[in-house]
Every structure is written in C-alpha cells, then in structure tokens.
Amino acid sequence: MSQSKSSEKFDGSPKSIFLNMTAYNEAVKKYFVVVASFLVVFTYNSFDLVYNHWELIEDATTEDEWYLTFNEQSENLQESRVLQDGEMQTFTFYIDDINVPDGYLIGEINITVDDTGNDGLIANTDPTNECDSILADVREGGLTAQWADENNTLSGQTNDCQPFFMYLRVYPDYDGISRSSDSVNEFQALLPWQQSGWGYGELEIDVEVNTDDSIFPGQSSDDEEITITIEVIMFEISASEVI
Amino acid sequence: MAEVELLPIATMIHLILGLMTIILVFRSEKSNHNERFAALILGWILLILGINYLFRTIIDYQVNNDLISTGEYATSFLRFGAQSTWVIFSGLLIVLSLTYPYPLIQNSKVVTLGCLTTILITLIFIPTGIVTNFEYDSSSSLFLLFPFLIWLGVYLRYLHSEIIDDKKEDRTISAVAALLVFAAFGDWLTYWLGIITTQENHFSSRFAVGGSELSDPNVINMVMEIALQAIVAVSIISIFIGEVWRCRKKGISGISIFTFSLFILGILWFIFDYTQMGIVDSCVETQCNSFNKVYNTYYIFTSQIIRFLLVPLIFMYVILNFNLIETGGENVWFTRVLVLLMLLIVTSSIIELIQTVLPIPQMITSALFAAAVVVFIGWEERITSGMIRQSSSVANTLLESGEVVDFTISRSEYKAYNISVGVSVTLALMISLLISLMGINS
Numbered sequence: 001m002s003q004s005k006s007s008e009k010f011d012g013s014p015k016s017i018f019l020n021m022t023a024y025n026e027a028v029k030k031y032f033v034v035v036a037s038f039l040v041v042f043t044y045n046s047f048d049l050v051y052n053h054w055e056l057i058e059d060a061t062t063e064d065e066w067y068l069t070f071n072e073q074s075e076n077l078q079e080s081r082v083l084q085d086g087e088m089q090t091f092t093f094y095i096d097d098i099n100v101p102d103g104y105l106i107g108e109i110n111i112t113v114d115d116t117g118n119d120g121l122i123a124n125t126d127p128t129n130e131c132d133s134i135l136a137d138v139r140e141g142g143l144t145a146q147w148a149d150e151n152n153t154l155s156g157q158t159n160d161c162q163p164f165f166m167y168l169r170v171y172p173d174y175d176g177i178s179r180s181s182d183s184v185n186e187f188q189a190l191l192p193w194q195q196s197g198w199g200y201g202e203l204e205i206d207v208e209v210n211t212d213d214s215i216f217p218g219q220s221s222d223d224e225e226i227t228i229t230i231e232v233i234m235f236e237i238s239a240s241e242v243i
Numbered sequence: 244m245a246e247v248e249l250l251p252i253a254t255m256i257h258l259i260l261g262l263m264t265i266i267l268v269f270r271s272e273k274s275n276h277n278e279r280f281a282a283l284i285l286g287w288i289l290l291i292l293g294i295n296y297l298f299r300t301i302i303d304y305q306v307n308n309d310l311i312s313t314g315e316y317a318t319s320f321l322r323f324g325a326q327s328t329w330v331i332f333s334g335l336l337i338v339l340s341l342t343y344p345y346p347l348i349q350n351s352k353v354v355t356l357g358c359l360t361t362i363l364i365t366l367i368f369i370p371t372g373i374v375t376n377f378e379y380d381s382s383s384s385l386f387l388l389f390p391f392l393i394w395l396g397v398y399l400r401y402l403h404s405e406i407i408d409d410k411k412e413d414r415t416i417s418a419v420a421a422l423l424v425f426a427a428f429g430d431w432l433t434y435w436l437g438i439i440t441t442q443e444n445h446f447s448s449r450f451a452v453g454g455s456e457l458s459d460p461n462v463i464n465m466v467m468e469i470a471l472q473a474i475v476a477v478s479i480i481s482i483f484i485g486e487v488w489r490c491r492k493k494g495i496s497g498i499s500i501f502t503f504s505l506f507i508l509g510i511l512w513f514i515f516d517y518t519q520m521g522i523v524d525s526c527v528e529t530q531c532n533s534f535n536k537v538y539n540t541y542y543i544f545t546s547q548i549i550r551f552l553l554v555p556l557i558f559m560y561v562i563l564n565f566n567l568i569e570t571g572g573e574n575v576w577f578t579r580v581l582v583l584l585m586l587l588i589v590t591s592s593i594i595e596l597i598q599t600v601l602p603i604p605q606m607i608t609s610a611l612f613a614a615a616v617v618v619f620i621g622w623e624e625r626i627t628s629g630m631i632r633q634s635s636s637v638a639n640t641l642l643e644s645g646e647v648v649d650f651t652i653s654r655s656e657y658k659a660y661n662i663s664v665g666v667s668v669t670l671a672l673m674i675s676l677l678i679s680l681m682g683i684n685s
Contacts, residue, residue, distance in 0.1 A: 012349035012648030
C-alpha cells in the first residue's frame, strides 16, 4: 500500500529530502488543503479586521474635540422660622427629597437667607428702623458635595435688611458654563459629568439672630422671621463633536 | 493578579530547565548529533523564555506597585528587553523546525545556518523594533510560518506512513511534530474557534486600543498578528482531524487525548469569550471595562497554565522521552533532579493557584504539598523512568528506515552555536539598554 514515489537511495540531498517528504500523495494533498485553509482563515480574518474593526480602532485612539453643554433645571426648597434675639437654629433641608429627573445630576446649590419678611419691610421703608443682625453658616458634611471648593460661600451675614446669598458646589468643577473637551469618543467626553453619588444627604444651615433695639418706641421687636430658600441646580450634559 | 503569581514561577521553571538542559546537552556525547543539537536549541528556547518572563515579572511588579509610569515603561529597558527576547525565541523556533523532528538540512551546515539566522534576526529585527516603538512587533509572528509549514508537513507525512503503511515506529515522529506545534503555539491554542469565527478580532481591537498609550495601533501589524492566529487555528484543527483519523485506524493515544482536550477547551473558550463580548467591545466603543472574575479565573486555569507550566513540560517531555539527551549513565542523577524539580515546582504552583480560588486553609495545602514531596521522593525512580520510559528516538527511527543520513556535529560546532545564541541575547539586551538610556524612540 506504500505510495513511496522514490526508490532511489536516500543521500540526504535536498532532492532526496523533498522526495521523502512528498512520498505520500494523500499527505501532500492534505498538506495543500492545510496551507489553503491557512490562507482562507488569514484572508477573511484580515478582511473582517480591516472592514469591521479598523475604523472603530482609529476612532477609539484618536482624540476629537467635543463641545459640552449643560441643560439646567432647578428646584426650590424653602423654610421660614421665627428666631428670638440671640437664638441660633439649624435649618435642615433633605436634598434626597428632591425629584431629580432621569439623566440629571445635582450641580450646585444657591442659598438665600432672607429676613425681609418681617420687620425688614418696615426697615426698608422706614429709615429710622434699625436692622437686625443675621448670621448663617452652612454646616460642613451631611451632604456629599465639594466642601473644599474655593468657589463656595458657606457663611454670610447681614445687618442691612437685605437678603444674602451663599453657594455650595455639589458636583466637581460644575459651573454650568459650556466647555470643550478632547476625548476619543462621546462616552469618554461625557464620562467626567456622569458620576453619581453627589448631592445625597441633608444640608444644614445654622442661623443666629441678634435683634437691634429701635430708638423709636414700638418699633423694636425681640424676634425675627428668617426664610431660607435653597435653589438646587440640576444639570444634564450633552456633547456634540466639533467638526 | 494570578498572572503575576504565575510569572515568577514560570521564570524560575524556564530558567532552571533551560540551564540544566544546556548542561545536559554537553554531557550527552553519545546522543545522536542532530537530536543533541535540537536539545541545545530547546534548552536555549527555555532559557530565553525564562529571561522574557523575568522581564515581565519585574514589569508587573513595577506596574502593580506604581513604581513606573506609562511613559517611563514605554521607553524602559525592561520593555525593550522583553520584546527582544521574544524575537529571538521566534527565531530559534525557525532553526528548531529545520532540525527536528525531521532534519531538513542533513549536514553540519545546519549549525552555521542556525548561528547566522539567530544573529541576523537579532541584528535586524531588534533595533528596528525598538526604533519603530514595536509598532510592527507582530512581524516576528511571521517567523512562525516556518515551524507551521514544516511541522505540519512532517506530521501529515508520518501520520500517513504510520496509517497507510502500518509503520508503527513513525508515530514517534508525528507525535513529536504535534507536540512541538502545541508547545510553540501554546499562547493561542485555546482560542482556535474564536479565530475561525473572527471573534478574536474583537479582542485584538480591544488590546490595540488598550495598548495605544504605548504604541499607536497599526493595521499592518494587526494583519500580521492575524497570520499567527490563522497558523494556530489551522494547526490545531489539522492535528485534531489527523488524530481523529488515527484513532479510527489505530486506537486512541495520549497525544490524541491531549489534542482533543485542547480542541474542547477551544470550544469552551469560544462560549466564555462570547459572554464577555460587551466588555471586550467596551474598550473600542466607550471605555475599557474589566472582565468578569469567573472569566479571569478560567483564563488563569487554562490559558495561563498552558502558557507558563504546560509549555515547558511539553518541551521537557520531548527532550527526555524522545531521547534527545542521554538520561542514563552519569546523567541519571542530573535527570532525576531535573524531573523532580520540574514536578515539584509545577505541583506547588498549582496548589497555590487552587488556594487563590478556593478558601482552603494554608495548613491543608501545605500538607498536600508535603504529601506530593513524599510521593515524588518515594517514587523518584519510578517517576523518572516513567518520564523517560518510551525512550524512542526519532533519529533512530529515521535512520533505521533510511530516511535520513547520519551526520556529525563537532563539539566545537555546538560551542559555536552556544556562543552565537549567547552573543545574540547579550547583543539584544545591550541594544535594548542603550536605546532605552538614549531615549531614542521617546
């Protein structure tokens, strides 16, 4: 059954080696099938790589410029209390209670402390009236936010019967201003603006009132109505490629 | 993490086995010259893989402990050294395939050719690779076309002579050819179905994007890598079909079982890979996400064990079982040390790997290891003789059937080859070090 082609004596020459290696026709045929299979697998895999993957790889490794814009929504929380002279109270706002729409995150909180609802009105219209002194401090912690951000205003005071404002940045670097970013794709451009976990917890604000006696009888009071309004700014990010 | 644990073990195994094999080659004066030369190449292959894994171990240590930044790594000696040793490894496979199991050059010129091939590859491909920041590093994959074309040709030739002409002794040659294919392509064996179905291209894309910080993806390089993948997939399928045919005609053998296991492993890998496609594509579409933990464990227990533990075992099995070196006489104790060392290191690493996955107390694993040591020492002679039991030499088979001529390689030629590979490795490392220090490609 031997299919040996050669009956020559083996002498170790390239020719005799070749004849020995090709002694079985079946083996040679199968060998060519193997080589052809290699070429086929190599060809269609290369084709698949070049036509289905290469463009994606290039996109994923080339940075493009993306323009990021913030769509904002806000929700207000308000609480009013009457504080006695020299009294300090803590106003607590449960930020978790806010209904944050899908896709939105909390970016920042604007705080307004207002005492104009009581004698402030009188004071504003009556120059003889003395204004009370109001001090407010946002208590650190309690809410997941950027407490160390240099743009924060976490305390304030007034004695001119005007409301005053405080500010707390909740989301890292959020200022609501559109910007551009160099990223390989939209996902990565948006990635820094999709962290969850910010704006959870409660915001506590300590308020202290010191009332001033009016020189005019009947115009002084020992208490003060303080209204704190919290404006929670929520944002949704969108990116468009700069062409 | 487990790769980091396996790499130092692999480094140790390869370095020790490589060094001991080279020593044994010079103590095997009576061995067939061609086979002795093949053993010398195999010894160097193990040693160079050991150096490669040593570099990778240090790289992993530095990266995991934040001792090196991506920029520093990109121009580091360790990166260049690892890549350079891989190029030499691929080059040595060319020389091995020309020599063993069937010598395609049947005179002592094969040594000269081996020296020239190794030095030329070192001088051409390593500096070019470093200067081009290894953007075309897959070009060394093309070297593997030689072992693929030669070993599969030899496998088919001797499989046919065994089955058609009932030459039982020819099985030795086809078995060795199959084993060498498995050892040479060990890195990719388990992905054959993924390659056939183009699923592996998703992984290639992932790695190209993930590694883009080091070197820019390059379509030519990726196509060359596909050549390697195609080589591996076609190799395992061809050997699988061959072994099925042989099983029908001659009955099952150890090599057949091993081939079938790898074949099935490839199917399982395809399924597991398929479950991770979202994660694989994440790198290209969004950002790279990590693989599932179970998937990683499966990867360690299959691909990693094959690459780091099974490949050196296959090489050693070929060296010892097919009489490439003298295992008797004065070399007996040396061979026994070699076999026991190999078994102990592999056993300890497997036990440690199991411990990383299963919550087995250290006392139990220590006891298991102690038991293994006792078994190995008690049955030392039996195990060693089991490893070298067959002792069927490919060269003897070929000489008896008159399919090769007996030729001699002088001791000085072995030395010359040793020196040329040693010089190549030294040159490769020096080039890597100098270019790294000069920061040419940064």
